[in-house]
Amino acid sequence: MSFLNEMVGAGSATLGYLLPFLFVLTLVIFFHELGHFLVARWTGVKVLAFSLGFGPELFGFDDRRGTRWRIAAIPLGGYVRFAGDENAASAPDVDALERMGPEERRGSFFFAPLPSRAAIVAAGPIANFLLAIVIFAGIFLIAGRPVTDAMVDEVEPGSAAAAAGFAPGDLVLAIDGEKIASFGDMQRIVETSADRTLRVTVERAGTQLDLQATPKLKEISDGFGNKLKIGLLGIKRSTNAQNVRVQHYGPLQAIGAGAQETWFQVARTANYLGRMVVGRESTDQIGGPIRIAKTSGDFATLGFVALLNLAAILSVSIGLLNLVPIPMLDGGHLLFYAIEALRGRPLGARVQEMGMRIGLALVLALMIFATWNDIIHLSALG
Numbered sequence: 107m108s109f110l111n112e113m114v115g116a117g118s119a120t121l122g123y124l125l126p127f128l129f130v131l132t133l134v135i136f137f138h139e140l141g142h143f144l145v146a147r148w149t150g151v152k153v154l155a156f157s158l159g160f161g162p163e164l165f166g167f168d169d170r171r172g173t174r175w176r177i178a179a180i181p182l183g184g185y186v187r188f189a190g191d192e193n194a195a196s197a198p199d200v201d202a203l204e205r206m207g208p209e210e211r212r213g214s215f216f217f218a219p220l221p222s223r224a225a226i227v228a229a230g231p232i233a234n235f236l237l238a239i240v241i242f243a244g245i246f247l248i249a250g251r252p253v254t255d256a257m258v259d260e261v262e263p264g265s266a267a268a269a270a271g272f273a274p275g276d277l278v279l280a281i282d283g284e285k286i287a288s289f290g291d292m293q294r295i296v297e298t299s300a301d302r303t304l305r306v307t308v309e310r311a312g313t314q315l316d317l318q319a320t321p322k323l324k325e326i327s328d329g330f331g332n333k334l335k336i337g338l339l340g341i342k343r344s345t346n347a348q349n350v351r352v353q354h355y356g357p358l359q360a361i362g363a364g365a366q367e368t369w370f371q372v373a374r375t376a377n378y379l380g381r382m383v384v385g386r387e388s389t390d391q392i393g394g395p396i397r398i399a400k401t402s403g404d405f406a407t408l409g410f411v412a413l414l415n416l417a418a419i420l421s422v423s424i425g426l427l428n429l430v431p432i433p434m435l436d437g438g439h440l441l442f443y444a445i446e447a448l449r450g451r452p453l454g455a456r457v458q459e460m461g462m463r464i465g466l467a468l469v470l471a472l473m474i475f476a477t478w479n480d481i482i483h484l485s486a487l488g
Contacts, residue, residue, distance in 0.1 A: 123403030141233025152189035152213035188215035234425030241418035243364030265340020270319035300337030433465030
């Protein structure tokens with residue numbers, strides 16, 4: 107009986123992670139591919155297939171324009187396949203292209219004008235950013251945003267804040283000239299500024315002071331057992347009722363706030379990648395499907411709004427990742443098109459094929475590395 111209970115418990119736990127993971131990933135991938143699809147239709151390029159997932163088809167149907175809409179067995183991505191494509195990565199089918207007549211060429215992605223091809227490819231990441239804006243805006247419009255004043259309540263002894271001269275009662279007004287409206291605004295800058303000296307403007311007893319503070323890189327837990335490395339000053343916020351409120355937005359204000367939040371996520375991710383490239387940030391924060399599944403399950407326990415917030419953050423990450431100039435990714439295609447625009451003609455088929463092979467190797471290596479990180483991460487959690 108106990109064995110049966112354990113099996114039921116394990117199955118429930120698996121569903122608790124699997125269902126939120128599928129919801130988040132499917133939402134993000136669907137809108138990414140929808141961006142490609144809509145711009146392709148708009149520019150007159152024939153779409154052969156719109157697939158959520160890879161591998162064998164589980165369910166599908168053909169629309170009136172001949173596009174096969176399909177759900178496949180491996181839900182770790184998706185693709186839109188255009189007329190003239192050899193595979194899901196939009197590598198050209200040279201033999202098929204040579205056999206095409208004038209009418210077929212007009213609907214082929216490969217023979218579309220360069221601006222059309224570039225717009226189709228760029229539409230995927232752009233759709234991800236737009237999705238993030240819409241989700242953030244919706245959350246702010248419906249639920250508002252909790253805000254705490256950037257008031258210092260306590261200063262941790264021996265911390266970066268103590269060394270900089272912070273004192274209880276200080277109200278943070280600006281960091282490096284950027285206005286601070288809440289404790290969250292300050293946290294966002296500090297978390298991504300480890301080991302970088304910041305000029306912090308505070309108000310103390312009616313007088314403005316400039317303090318020089320250098321956040322320390324420290325490892326913390328996010329409440330689910332996950333370890334994060336972020337910059338910390340060592341101060342605690344004031345939780346007095348007069349310093350805590352919920353900020354509400356109208357529709358236009360919510361869209362603006364959603365755009366700002368999306369830009370912040372873009373900047374934070376780009377900052378992390380830049381610091382990682384120069385060796386100032388650890389690669390252990392790179393995660394793959396296993397960690398996304400775990401994080402989705404964790405966020406689902408906090409409610410549907412938290413899960414949507416995670417979907418928006420993941421959408422930004424997917425959009426940025428696809429803009430990396432590696433063949434196989436959207437950024438790689440855009441790189442080829444930039445070279446084509448400069449040369450006045452496309453790169454040769456052999457060069458593009460070699461680029462795709464190198465890109466495939468890099469993408470597979472990244473997936474393996476991310477999965478290995480996930481395994482190490484789960485092992486550390488016990």
